[in-house]
Structures are given as C-alpha cells and as structure tokens.
Amino acid sequence: MNIVVCVKQVPDTTEIRIDPETNRLIREGVPTILNPFDGYALEAAARIKDKAPETKIVVVSMGPEQAKAALKECLAIAADKAYLVSGRSFGGSDTLATSYILSQAIQKIEETEGKFDAVFCGKQAIDGDTAQVGPEIAEHLGYPQVTYGLEAEAVENGLQIKKEVDDGIEMIGVGLPCVVTFTKPSWDPRYPTIKRKMAANRAEIPVLGEDAFPDMDTGMIGLSGSPTHVKSTFVPPKKSGGIKIKEESDDLSAQKLFSFLSKGGFV
C-alpha cells in the first residue's frame, strides 16, 4: 500500500503564555512540535507497514523551511520519504486554500512516488483546531473520507477503520483511494531509533514551490484565495472577581462553597 501522511509543524500550545502587560500571546521561545494528531496518523500508517513491509509511507507538509524539522522527525519515526510544500504565495491560506494546495501537491508527488492508496491526516492541528483540512482534501480529490479514526487495518478491498463517534465506536469499511483523519488512540506512537534518526538528519527533503504547480489556480491560494478572513483576535477575558475559599479547615471551606452554590441557585 502507498500512503501519504499530511503533517503540520505547530507551536506547542501547552507552552504558550499570555504577556500580562500587553495581553498578547508570547510566541518567542515557544517550541515547535509535530502536531500530535499527525503523529497518530503516522503511527497508523506505520502499523499497516508493520504487517505489510512493502508499504510505502510518504509525508508532506506545507509550511516554511523550518517545517523540515517536523518532516525529519517523521522520517525518523516511520516515513520513507518527505516533501515540503513552501511558497510565499501560499502564506495566509485558510483551510479551503490550504487543502487545495495540499491536494495539488499530493497529485504532483504521485508523479514521482506512484498513486497513493490512502491519504492520512491528523483530525486537527492543535494551533487552529479546525479539523477541516482533511475532509476538504478529500473533497478536492473526490475521495471518500473517514474522520475521527482510532486505528486502521488494511483488508482485501480497502481499509477497515475503527472510528470514534459521539456515543461509542464504529467499524467502517472504505474502498481505496480514501482520506482518513486520526484522533488520539489508546496507544502511544513509537519513538524513533537512533539509526533512523541519523538517517533522517542526512535525508534530502525536496521542496515544492510555486513553480512546481504551473496549472494551479492562483485565485484559490493564499490570503486572496481564502474565503474566510480573521477580523480580530483577542485574549479571552480573564475571570475577574473570582473568589478564593481557603478556610482554616476543609469543612469550613466546604460550607462556604455550599453557600456560593446555593446563592447561584444550584442547590
């Protein structure tokens, strides 16, 4: 099976702090990481490869030159080949434009790597949290999709996906080619080996810029090709006037909490 995994380098949102003076996000010094959900997608592909070693895993990311670090991490973990999609005119893309560029890139890479049977993505990136790029890639390519995947198994006529739904789990059968997005499974993704890490550091990562896509509709990319625009951003207002209860004993604290709740009409 030939699988392409779409990944994104993201700021580690657990490390983001708000500047108390300016009330703005402090981005300096915040480490960038491989989007964890993309790591689950890569692991799902790696598990298919564990059972069928002839499987090829290609990773692709759209982003600046620095995003090669995330791609190298993927190579160290399980990927066979990595591509970076990078161009000035791609910047400012919303999800519709991003998914268009990625779907074009996937088709471009197929000229070298052969037709992909499946496109795996994380269910969402932890910076934007939209969960839209995966299904939109599926739509651009005209493929069926399965979202919120936990595990994927290659079967005779396609893939069998264990999928999280609002009230439980479903097993879904889907033919190839298809798009699957992954959420957090019950197991942890594998770590890279030293040997793979060294090989990944030396790996050449081809960069696909604007010139790689002569037929791309430039009206559908970047800021000008994006239907949605950010009008404003703001730091969510801190709760002010929040009260703190710390009495001499927990019993007294509990009684104070009770009166807080009863004033609110909850008890």
Added chain:
Amino acid sequence: MEAKTRDLWVLIETNEDGSAKNVGLELLTPGRAMADKQGGALVAVVIGHQIDGAVKAASEHGADKVIAVEGAEYQHYTTDAYSTALVSLVEKYGPTSMLIGATNNGRDLAPRVSCRLKTGLTADCTALDIDAETGNVAWTRPAFGGNLMATILCPNHRPQIGTVRPGVFKKTPPCEGKAEVVREDIHVDAKDIRTQVLEVIRDLDSEKVDLEGADIILSGGRGVGGPEGFALLHEVAELLGATVGASRAAVDAGWIAHSHQVGQTGKSVGPKLYIACGISGAIQHLAGISGAKIVVAINKDPDAPIFDVADCGVVGNLFEVLPVLAEEIRKSRT
C-alpha cells in the same frame, strides 16, 4: 455562489430514531436573532429517517420554515449521503448563512459541504453575531488551545457556514410551532455511499454521559486518585443533578471511560456550572470548558492554573470538601 435569499439555515442533526439532537434546536436560538438582523427567515433543515419528531421540534423551537429530506439512506449518518443532500438543497435555495452543530458528524459534514460549494467555513464557534459594519456573520472561536479568541468573517462567498459548539446556546422553551414544512425528495444510490458501517459498539453508559447537554458537570482529574475517587464524584453528582466529566489524565489512567472526557481530545462543553475536582487546568482542558458559565475549582495546589479561570476556587482536599458539601446539600433538603 450567490445567495438567493437572506435566509439563515440551521441544520438539525437527527438521531437514528428520527428525533432531533439538542444542538440543532439550541442553534435556533442565536439563529433567530441573526436571521432577524439579516432580514431573512430562520429555516431548519432536517435530514434523516422517519423525522416527524425532529420536524415538529424544529417548528416548536422557533423555525419559520422547515425543509425536510427523508429516506432510509439517512438513518445512519454517512458523509456521502448527507453532503449530497445538503449541497443540492443549498444550490436550490441559496441561503446566505448556515449553522451546523460542532458534533463529530457535524465537523465531518461541514468541511465537505463548504469545500464543494467553494465557500468559507469557521469551526467550533463559541459566539455568533452580525458584524454591524458589513452585515456579515461574525464567527468567534477559540484558537491556540483556547489561549486566543479569533473573530472570522466570510465577506464575499455564500453561504457563510460555521460549526457551533454544543451547549453554548440554550434552546428556547417550546411554543406552538407554525413553521411551513417543505419536503424535498432527494435520494442517494447505495453505490454512491462509499463507506459501510460494519459494526457499532455503543458505550454502555453513554446514555447517561450527555456532557454537551448537561446543565451541571462535576469533573475529576488526576487528583481524584483512582476509580474509587470517581465513585465519590458520582455520588455528589447525583445530589447535584450533574453529569460526571473527567480530564484526559483521569481517562488515560483508565479510571473512567473516554465518553466522560472534557477538553481538546474529548468533549467541548457549555454547562451553567462546571465543578473541576483535582484538575490542574491544562490548557487543553480549559479549551473544552470555555463555554461554561460558572466554573468552580477544588484543588489542593493553590497555584493550579484552573484557579485562573474559576469563579470560585476552593483550596483544599477534595476528599474532605466533597463529603461535607454532600452533607450540606442533604441537610438543605430535609
């Protein structure tokens, strides 16, 4: 595409028995105000199988008009059947905006539909308004794990579409429904539905774990210490009429089922009261509770970040505080 009307649509997601899911009915509340500002009708779109109950509910909760699409192929949600039906309705009627509940299915469907229509989509909104300057919908949503809020516009493409977090809005009390009901006959061939549901495993207790619809949630984290701690939470929850939630740490430790999880990898919730017990308040957890009206935190660590978002923070041992609280509640009822 161009909008043909000033109407605002709300997709009413249905259960397999044809009843309406709460989130769709909730969205009729902001939908009413927005439709009035846009100068159009509030239209509920109901897709499903044997949906008379959902059509009636949509009417009773404020829709001016209901568009109903019924068929056996819609009983169980599939991306292909639902996207085909919804896109052909939008192309026929041309609404100016559309709200879809940000459930797993809603977030599967909405990007597929918006991409086919080549229009903009804003995910998981927690506030909705009409931009006074332009008349566009102003979609407000959390980003960067809830550290930042962004207001998004979709100025030049129609319909403007957004998914909206369940529980943020409350449905209006039912009134006598007077909506005009239009039935559309749209069918999707089995061969065009490219995914098959092979097996369904329902969470045994998921009936009871309606976090998104809950008015009160009592949640436990690492500080709860184990499954026994959750037994105490269940006991207090029953007294409060609360649903039990959990942080990722507690779910990962295996103390409670994933269906209880609140936060970025679990459910986003919007209760009137959220009580966090032994939860430190990782940003991923806080992202999931930004829709809560009142937050109470009980934690031993006075520096826990959960206290930064709490309306009432109790610094103390939850195993001491909760039993006394339970006793006070019992006393108040006798």
